[in-house]
Amino acid sequence: MPRIVRFRDLEPTWTTKQAKEPGFMRWLVTWVGGPAGHINTNPGTAIESTECAVGMMYLPRGQRQAGKHTHGVTEIYVILQGELEGFDASAHPHRAGPLDCTYIPVGCPHGVRNTGMEDVILLWVHDGIERNGSAVYYPDDHAFIDAPTISVVRHADLEPDWSGPGAREPGTM
Secondary structure: OOOOOOHHHOOOEOOOOOOOOOOOOOEEEEEEEOOOOEOOOOOOOOEEOOOOEEEEEEEOOOOEOOOEEEOOOOEEEEEEEOOEEEEEOOOOOEEEOOOOEEEEOOOOOEEEEEOOOOOEEEEEEEOOOOEOOOOEEEOOOOOOOOOOOOEEEOHHHOOOOOOOOOOOOOOOO
């Protein structure tokens, strides 16, 4: 049975590492999250899943995540507003703006900072569920060896696919 979870019914949470400290402030909501003991910032309101998690992060101007961290799941960000810089073990920054997508493989040390003039709003998707507290945080100067890297898919580089039946016809475009 389809179910709708409305944003207005979700409560922002400030429980991620250092989320209430100046310089690292951010909040999260979850539309789809894991069962008790797993990442789900809105239990009872969010849809409970054992397959994936979906939410939103709000990262005010001038703020960043605390250090690099890793997950046991793939993480995808789709930036809806603002500009951010992602950093991973490669030491090469990755910039992303509205409708760009970052792909963060399992075990990829990563973090983001808001580098624009407005607050960042992004959707995050996990391809599995993760237990609370299982993300591992590292100091900024931690050296990583043979770690996967972030990939960025830029909206400006995408082309629409018009190959489907009726794709160019009014009413089915």
